[in-house]
Amino acid sequence: MQLQNRIAHISVFTAATVSLFVIESLIPRPVPGIRFGLANIFILLVLLNYGYKEALLVGILKSVIGSIVIGRLFTPSFLLSISGTIVSVTIMGIAVRYGRGLSLMGISILGAESHTITQVLIISVLFLGKASLSFLLPPFVLLSLVTGSITGISAYWLYTKLERKVEVA
Numbered sequence: 001m002q003l004q005n006r007i008a009h010i011s012v013f014t015a016a017t018v019s020l021f022v023i024e025s026l027i028p029r030p031v032p033g034i035r036f037g038l039a040n041i042f043i044l045l046v047l048l049n050y051g052y053k054e055a056l057l058v059g060i061l062k063s064v065i066g067s068i069v070i071g072r073l074f075t076p077s078f079l080l081s082i083s084g085t086i087v088s089v090t091i092m093g094i095a096v097r098y099g100r101g102l103s104l105m106g107i108s109i110l111g112a113e114s115h116t117i118t119q120v121l122i123i124s125v126l127f128l129g130k131a132s133l134s135f136l137l138p139p140f141v142l143l144s145l146v147t148g149s150i151t152g153i154s155a156y157w158l159y160t161k162l163e164r165k166v167e168v169a
Contacts, residue, residue, distance in 0.1 A: 014061050017042040018069070021066035022070055024036060044155040060085065088118070089111070109148035113148065
């Protein structure tokens with residue numbers, strides 16, 4: 001693929017990712033601190049189609065641009081977003097590279113779980129000075145299983161639709 005096309009495609013995925021991040025910030029959360037993570041659908045697609053570096057770039061841009069748009073740049077929620085994103089994209093990148101036979105839903109669940117664990121650890125250690133929120137891990141990990149599954153299923157559905165479009169074109 002030509003460099004210009006690659007940049008254009010990644011830019012479109014970045015715009016879609018930021019858009020979903022912003023839209024999701026407007027939706028009331030079922031549980032405080034828990035997001036569905038729908039923007040990660042596009043990060044998964046970038047990871048599969050373009051690779052780890054590009055997915056990490058899209059993830060970081062999602063956190064930075066999205067936080068600027070919703071007015072949360074350089075706030076604690078921004079720190080949680082960007083750190084969770086970096087860890088989760090890294091874990092998903094490792095899973096794509098070495099997790100032979102791991103489904104897209106499995107990769108998404110790993111990303112959701114690692115994002116949640118990272119955020120709980122950061123809140124506990126940096127903001128509270130101790131691991132006092134560790135009691136939140138079991139319910140948050142369970143919720144991440146659900147949200148990661150939804151994101152993975154959605155990414156798989158979209159991946160198959162995009163794959164058909166590319167084959168026909």
